Amino acid sequence: MPNKLHRNTSNVWKRQSQNASRRRRTLTHKVYEDGKLHDADVTLIIYQKVRYYTYVSTGNLCLQPFTKEIVNSLLTLMAIS
Numbered sequence: 133m134p135n136k137l138h139r140n141t142s143n144v145w146k147r148q149s150q151n152a153s154r155r156r157r158t159l160t161h162k163v164y165e166d167g168k169l170h171d172a173d174v175t176l177i178i179y180q181k182v183r184y185y186t187y188v189s190t191g192n193l194c195l196q197p198f199t200k201e202i203v204n205s206l207l208t209l210m211a212i213s
Contacts, residue, residue, distance in 0.1 A: 152180060160187045177202065 156178060167174035167189045176187040179202070 156180070156185055163187060164189070 159178065160176060163174050163176045164187070166172070172189075174187075174189045178185040
């Protein structure tokens with residue numbers, strides 16, 4: 133029985149990982165399409181499970197953001213709203 137439990141746990145983790153990956157790909161694709169549609173440079177930063185995933189439209193330099201920069205940007209946006 134322990135083997136079956138381990139297998140089920142492994143399947144759940146694998147399915148969750150695949151779903152998260154699919155959501156990231158879909159979101160990146162939508163940002164890409166919006167950038168093309170509106171002829172704009174776009175940047176996408178996704179924070180998921182203690183990792184950052186970034187997408188930057190072509191022609192821009194893509195660097196991993198610092199946590200402090202992201203927090204400051206979010207605080208600024210929240211203050212504007």
